[in-house]
Amino acid sequence: MDPHRHDPLWTPHDRRQHPRLPDRRRSRRAHPDPLGRRRSRPRRLIDTPARVARSYRELFAGYEVDPREYLERTFQEVGGYDELVILKDIRFVSFCEHHMLPVVGKAHVAYLPTDRVVGISKLARVVRGFARRLQIQEKMTADIARTIHEVLRPEGVGVIIEAEHSCMTMRGVDVPGASLITSHLIGVVRDDPRTREEFMRLARG
Ligand SMILES: Nc1nc2c(ncn2[C@@H]2O[C@H](COP(=O)(O)OP(=O)(O)OP(=O)(O)O)[C@@H](O)[C@H]2O)c(=O)[nH]1
Numbered sequence: 180m181d182p183h184r185h186d187p188l189w190t191p192h193d194r195r196q197h198p199r200l201p202d203r204r205r206s207r208r209a210h211p212d213p214l215g216r217r218r219s220r221p222r223r224l225i226d227t228p229a230r231v232a233r234s235y236r237e238l239f240a241g242y243e244v245d246p247r248e249y250l251e252r253t254f255q256e257v258g259g260y261d262e263l264v265i266l267k268d269i270r271f272v273s274f275c276e277h278h279m280l281p282v283v284g285k286a287h288v289a290y291l292p293t294d295r296v297v298g299i300s301k302l303a304r305v306v307r308g309f310a311r312r313l314q315i316q317e318k319m320t321a322d323i324a325r326t327i328h329e330v331l332r333p334e335g336v337g338v339i340i341e342a343e344h345s346c347m348t349m350r351g352v353d354v355p356g357a358s359l360i361t362s363h364l365i366g367v368v369r370d371d372p373r374t375r376e377e378f379m380r381l382a383r384g
């Protein structure tokens with residue numbers, strides 16, 4: 180039995196190597212393969228390789244950016260504001276590096292500024308910059324927190340991520356609805372019980 184008999188891209192070209200299979204060459208038009216091989220495939224699949232390549236470029240665009248750069252423009256006119264700044268429910272789509280399947284979730288990001296703040300959209304851009312890569316959720320959580328800490332130098336940073344991993348919810352152990360919650364706290368958000376509690380309450384509330 181041929182090991183490739185279930186391959187959906189199995190083509191007449193391949194069938195010629197296997198005379199026992201029916202030859203459907205005449206029912207399909209021959210098209211040049213983007214990789215230069217002589218192949219034919221259903222018309223609706225012809226553009227698929229190029230389309231997939233374009234969509235991967237978009238989905239993994241995080242490799243083309245340095246999220247630190249988003250945080251370089253800051254404002255100092257904050258009117259003495261010295262409480263936590265929290266941006267919650269930042270929706271993202273990422274991909275687990277084990278199976279390359281979608282990880283869909285939301286991030287809550289907070290920092291306690293010293294003398295300057297950043298435009299809030301930039302916090303969401305940092306999340307997206309790290310999400311649009313192959314990821315492990317724990318690493319993504321820590322990367323976001325460390326980047327904000329290193330560039331803004333605030334009193335503290337907190338990041339919580341809750342996400343569904345398709346590799347667990349649509350295959351494998353197959354537990355729909357399960358979500359992974361990770362957090363990374365730095366400085367006063369980790370060490371000061373009042374600030375930590377405030378972050379947890381506002382992020383989850
Ligand atoms: N800690 C952590 N684990 C993850 C993440 N994304 C995927 N995983 C897990 O990575 C593990 C990879 O395990 P393997 O045993 O190599 O892969 P597998 O045989 O496909 O495992 P199953 O998913 O259990 O079928 C799985 O347990 C996944 O659930 C993540 O962001 N963080």
Ligand SMILES: [Zn+2]
Pocket residue numbers: 275276277278279280344346347
């Ligand atoms: Zn996975």
